[in-house]
Amino acid sequence: MQEYSTAESCVKAVFPGCKINANRTDNYPLRVVVTAHIGGTNVDVWAGSQKDLFSKYASRRTKSIKQITNNLNELKEDLE
Numbered sequence: 001m002q003e004y005s006t007a008e009s010c011v012k013a014v015f016p017g018c019k020i021n022a023n024r025t026d027n028y029p030l031r032v033v034v035t036a037h038i039g040g041t042n043v044d045v046w047a048g049s050q051k052d053l054f055s056k057y058a059s060r061r062t063k064s065i066k067q068i069t070n071n072l073n074e075l076k077e078d079l080e
Contacts, residue, residue, distance in 0.1 A: 003032050003053035007046075010034075010065055014072040034068055036075055045071045 008020055011034065030050035036043045045068065051057055052064040 010068040
């Protein structure tokens with residue numbers, strides 16, 4: 001669940017009032033996908049290995065958090 005919490009906190013930091021839907025599957029390899037639903041269209045914001053968001057892999061996690069946040073900020077700018 002820490003991968004979900006990490007992705008969720010990134011999204012809430014950029015879009016504090018947004019609604020988040022968790023769509024969990026048990027298919028391997030486990031991946032995390034951050035998708036924005038905008039006007040009936042799904043926009044992929046970020047996708048990566050579940051391990052990229054584990055605190056156990058600090059450098060991978062930090063890099064992924066930066067990527068997610070940067071991509072969300074770009075999306076936010078495009079929407080404004």
